[in-house]
Amino acid sequence: MMKNRFFVWILLSVFLSIPSLSYGGKLQVIASIFPIADMARQVGGNDVEVTTVVPAGASPHTFEMKPSLVKTFASAKVFLMIGAGLEFWADQLVQSSGQKLKPVVLSDGMTLIRSADLHRDESVKEAPHASNKSAHTEHAHSHDSGNPHVWLDPHLAKTMVTRIQEALSIANPDHASDYENRAKSYLGELDALDKGISETVSQFSTRQIISFHPSWDYFAARYGLTLAGVIEKTPGRNPTPREIADIVSRIKAYHIRAVFAEPQFSPKVADVIAREAGVKVLILDPLGGETLVGRNTYIGLMTYNLQIMKEAMQ
Numbered sequence: 001m002m003k004n005r006f007f008v009w010i011l012l013s014v015f016l017s018i019p020s021l022s023y024g025g026k027l028q029v030i031a032s033i034f035p036i037a038d039m040a041r042q043v044g045g046n047d048v049e050v051t052t053v054v055p056a057g058a059s060p061h062t063f064e065m066k067p068s069l070v071k072t073f074a075s076a077k078v079f080l081m082i083g084a085g086l087e088f089w090a091d092q093l094v095q096s097s098g099q100k101l102k103p104v105v106l107s108d109g110m111t112l113i114r115s116a117d118l119h120r121d122e123s124v125k126e127a128p129h130a131s132n133k134s135a136h137t138e139h140a141h142s143h144d145s146g147n148p149h150v151w152l153d154p155h156l157a158k159t160m161v162t163r164i165q166e167a168l169s170i171a172n173p174d175h176a177s178d179y180e181n182r183a184k185s186y187l188g189e190l191d192a193l194d195k196g197i198s199e200t201v202s203q204f205s206t207r208q209i210i211s212f213h214p215s216w217d218y219f220a221a222r223y224g225l226t227l228a229g230v231i232e233k234t235p236g237r238n239p240t241p242r243e244i245a246d247i248v249s250r251i252k253a254y255h256i257r258a259v260f261a262e263p264q265f266s267p268k269v270a271d272v273i274a275r276e277a278g279v280k281v282l283i284l285d286p287l288g289g290e291t292l293v294g295r296n297t298y299i300g301l302m303t304y305n306l307q308i309m310k311e312a313m314q
């Protein structure tokens with residue numbers, strides 16, 4: 001009996017003393033969304049264990065926090081997030097985790113696109129129906145703290161990778177040189193990705209895109225595309241009939257060949273718009289995920305999206 005109790009005591013003390021560097025000595029890292037998780041894995045290699053909070057197919061904009069995540073947060077040492085209001089559910093998790101987990105906000109210091117200065121083409125005023133200025137003046141937006149979709153610009157992704165490298169090095173200095181080496185070679189891959197996108201986009205015959213939600217603003221600004229319309233200006237909120245009519249008139253005015261839906265949201269409205277405008281619906285994916293073949297790395301995801309854009313715009 002005594003022996004048993006002692007054994008339980010030993011087990012308990014071992015369990016309670018498990019440090020953050022557990023699971024075979026790997027640094028425990030949490031990433032809010034998949035693109036960040038992949039970057040952390042590229043930099044951290046086998047020295048990190050990365051958990052993604054928002055699962056494949058879900059949107060961070062409409063994500064419902066699960067209580068079970070508190071445990072994940074309690075055992076982690078690094079929490080990587082975008083910021084700019086994307087992870088509206090994170091504060092509660094960080095606070096309730098019990099540990100002093102300081103989030104690493106990857107968009108800090110970046111010049112964020114505000115809804116007021118979105119890269120939209122004002123010349124559409126000449127198009128029919130466009131006299132109502134709803135698309136430009138309505139700021140019922142969830143991105144008031146700045147548009148959070150910085151990762152879709154590979155240049156900003158490079159800044160994120162460098163920040164991730166710094167955060168991992170601070171959390172686990174023993175592997176600082178490994179992180180540095182991996183980051184260096186990954187940054188080279190991102191340069192190649194950027195070059196590939198530039199070359200492909202330069203051959204596009206049209207530069208206007210209709211995006212599903214305001215996810216492609218940084219990408220468009222980087223590569224000289226123009227957002228001719230956004231279907232859901234507030235993710236999860238359907239456009240009004242007037243907004244739908246406005247988007248349809250823009251599609252016709254610009255001879256746009258496709259509207260883009262996204263796997264994290266219902267394609268219903270995009271289908272309605274496409275049918276009315278007589279164009280097709282293609283799927284752009286701003287998030288990807290571990291379980292999605294071809295979109296299970298950030299570079300794979302961006303390559304997929306480029307192919308889809310090419311289909312619609314070349």
Ligand SMILES: [Zn+2]
Nearest residue numbers: 061149213215
């Ligand atoms: Zn989004």
